Amino acid sequence: MPDLSFFLPGSGWAASGAGAMLEINLDAIAANYRLLNTRTDNAICAAVVKADAYGLGAHRVAPILEQAGANTFFVAHLEEGVRLRSYIAPTAHIFVLHGPMPGTQAEFTRHDLLPVLNSMEQVAGWHAHAGKTGNPLPAALQVDTGMSRFGLSDADVATLEANPDLLDGIDTKLVMSHLACADTPTNPANAMQRDHLRAMAARLPAAPLALSASSGIFLGPDYHFDLVRPGAALYGLAPNDDASNPLRPTVRLGARIVQRRTINAGDGVGYGLTWRAAGPRRIATLGIGYADGFLRHGADGEGCAWLGDYRLPILGRISMDSTTIDVSDVPENVLAQATHVDMIGPRRSVDDVARSAGTIGYEVLTALGSRFHRAYLTQVA
Template sequence: MSASEGVSSAAAAGGILTIGVDAVVANWKSLAARVAPARTAAVVKADAYGLGAAPLVRPLYDAGCRDFFVIVLSEAEALRPLLPPDATIYVLNGLLPGTAAAYGNGILPVLNSIAQCRAWAEASRGDRPSVIQVDTGMSRLGLDTAEQQMLADDPGLLAATGARLIMSHLACADEPSKSASGEQLAAFRAARERLPGLPGSLAASSGIFLGADYHFDLTRPGASLYGIETSPLAEGVKPVVDLRVKVAQIREIETGTSVGYGYTFRASRTTRLATLATGYADGWWRRFSNGAGAAYHGDTRLPSVGRVSMDSFSVDISALPAGTLAEGDLLELIGPHQSADDLARSAGTIGYEVLTSLGRRYHRVYR
């Protein structure tokens, strides 16, 4: 019999991560209404940006979503049993050697090179569909201009790929003042002229807010579904994530006492501290040390003191009346007082990285 038998996962965990399923669905519906009559997919790669794809894909399907994008084949295979047969799952990283036989049953490879087009054509001979990705300036994935022309010059090869969509990806859609998106739009239109008759997909989350010229036939929101600010033009995106972590210990230290690894903090006065049961293994980065990060109790900001360690960090709770907190109480790390994007700005990164860094040790609640 295990020592933890009879103890709930919520009681045993160092924090509670709440994901608003209704908020994810509401964000999808809002984006779908914005781009109609274009279709709206859901990008659920990286386990839905760290929030858990399995509990989210069926509610999105029930809201009307029929197109789901992942990165690798294993992600698609995990989601296939969770979705009805008319849902399509696209694998963005392309046709890796030795994987062609695994595709089918509504799982489509995104072909990113002329070599992949040829390999897929040989394996499927037009009997299984695919997606053609073209590079419009990002130099990451997709057929370059020369490869596009090679495909256009070989109608038999194009037919044998079973292509049902042509897509590309914008590099600077989150910076609408840059000319790059307009240049990529022109390049995508040129690619569609080379490979006519295929529905198009260009805009992901931030691209949606650039306007109808970018919507084509299918849009691919990801981060916007999960409450991330993807563009200064973005509007109407609901917050999705709430993270509360537990107080593991409370103590009072005297003037001159040091806190944490490296003794980087030394108390200049008598100070009350709460040690919280989360650290950089849980996505609370070491750069949030010594006041760069904080927890909240109600409206009161409680700054970090000392270095964040792998499994814990300390906050100064001197601003709270004595006795306000006890071991096991919860403090806000992500919520109404600081969003994932707020944390990202303070850490010099983006909200995507905040969400995908959240560890697996929190008790998760899908609301």
């Protein structure tokens, strides 16, 4: 008999009327942070909570990470940093990866946020702002070691080395970069970027160094430097495909069974009638669709739901608010008791869903929408 106790009576699921429920295990997130922290030697283990903690709710996730030992956080945008400041201790450090947009420098100091300066324009803006305040202001410098995305170029670093006054008033707290291929441990680009960071940092003011995010941590101590900044790994995503995932899953997504019916040979299912029954089948319609962030691509191939140990293939196209599955293999007495099926759960991870959709777990997590009833599990007071 499958476990039908997922949606606990106290969760509010039954009364919510929501078509699906997202269970977020805060204790698992904290355990993942502690595991990552043990792997980073003497490096500070920060926590990335951008994109609303990868869609799981920074207002609940960040305090749990803080209780687990995190004191340094990274977000992408100024607005995320402002919100995060109200969730965590005033002594916590918050870095904003995209740095200060023109005219926003005062907001950073008002909310005690640390900008990551990615360009000469941002360096000049922060330099000017520090001059107005009359005090040195903290910031990180990001350098581009080969990803061609964010960061100061070699030419920019040469300019700063030749003109150190351009950094007057900037208290460099961190020199950082980002690995492009960390999820492929054997890729030679990893070592090239590591060495490039060392060379670029030697031409800048002395400061702690940071290179690795989640996957980079698993490349070993030579990539840890002084600070690591895991994001996806906190939320249970596999750091690479070369080894089993040592991280705990942190989410479970269950969809409500809204309707069941029996169809006959030749009957089509869903928009475009792209799937047709070869014989009589029992099917169920679920209250979850692409408007909830459950990805449409690839769902009618490898896509499935689970009820205990019963695999339930997705039939046809996912609709905006609904998904149809084949429940023919489930005994009727079991199905009669079921109120939901797992879309993400013990038998199907976030990474599994991503592979079926031809994407990555990051996209699956951050796409999960706001219509779910959410339940946060924790034993931490």
